[in-house]
Amino acid sequence: MGDDCRHTESAQPGLEGAALANAVAAAAVKCERTRERLTPPRRRVLELLLEADGPMKAYDLIAAYGQDGEPAKPPTVYRALDFLERLGFAHRIESLNAYVPCRMEGTSHRAAFLICECCGTAEEFEPDFAPQFAAAEAAGYAVRTVTLEARGLCPACKVEA
Amino acid sequence: MGDDCRHTESAQPGLEGAALANAVAAAAVKCERTRERLTPPRRRVLELLLEADGPMKAYDLIAAYGQDGEPAKPPTVYRALDFLERLGFAHRIESLNAYVPCRMEGTSHRAAFLICECCGTAEEFEPDFAPQFAAAEAAGYAVRTVTLEARGLCPACKVEA
DNA sequence: GAGGTTATGTTATTTCATAACGAATCATCT
């Protein structure tokens, strides 16, 4: 996926410069409010996710971690990802084994994605699960988290195909 | 998950004896109709999935593969799983890295699961995605497959907690 | 039965993720 795609520009360019700094600063503020610590490794992994043009694999993050080219050790990145997911700053996309920064400001813990099988972008959207799970909850289930990943073609790749 | 669960009986016992044989035979019939081949390794992996009390990991299947206790080689099982998924006889649960036999007779390729974080069972249900993706398709997306996995507590474990 | 297609067996490797443990940092209380 993304390999046979003729696009040169990303459908979802990463943040740079001031926009990146603002996004990181916003996360730092949120952390302060909840007494959570945005430590250097956590901040660094968040930066990498925000800079990226699409979902990042864990070992991509590991390789890109050091500004000097030195990779991180796997636990460093996985721990940071756990933290970022816990606070809602990042999401794991199960069907890609990859991670994206959260792009839905201040919403619930429910993440849903439209994943383009051509260009590899993953667009987050806000699902409405109420009708889906009314039946389940009526049957006695207690739903805690939901993973919804739809795969197909984004508008740009669909036109191209 | 499933580790801290005090249940002794499975919420979803696997098939045995005649029921198992019937299920496998039904799959064989479907294969014949579409000129697909339910070869020995494919049949064996399907049996293992049907016998199981819950989602099976790939390496559980590998270990259980030989009736004599001999494990399979990984590609044997992964290829069989690809086949079973392609024909709709099995589903992969992304958030567990595990596989279940399809329990929804003759339905679409849409699978959705309610996964109990206590006892580990995964109940398949038939979701209605139309409302979810009307907006996406209106925006130009071509949705091809959907993965929906809800995690929480099943009725039995919820009562117990 | 020749030739193309599909499936299998086998070896090795790659990719993804976590266990375990000691050292460092931070918050809090006295």
Add this chain to the structure above:
DNA sequence: AGATGATTCGTTATGAAATAACATAACCTC
């Protein structure tokens, strides 16, 4: 300040999940 407990981090090592590559065998059909 110093003791205490909780988090976080760095590091080594290992475990778990999945695939690459290629040779062999079985199947179809002409």
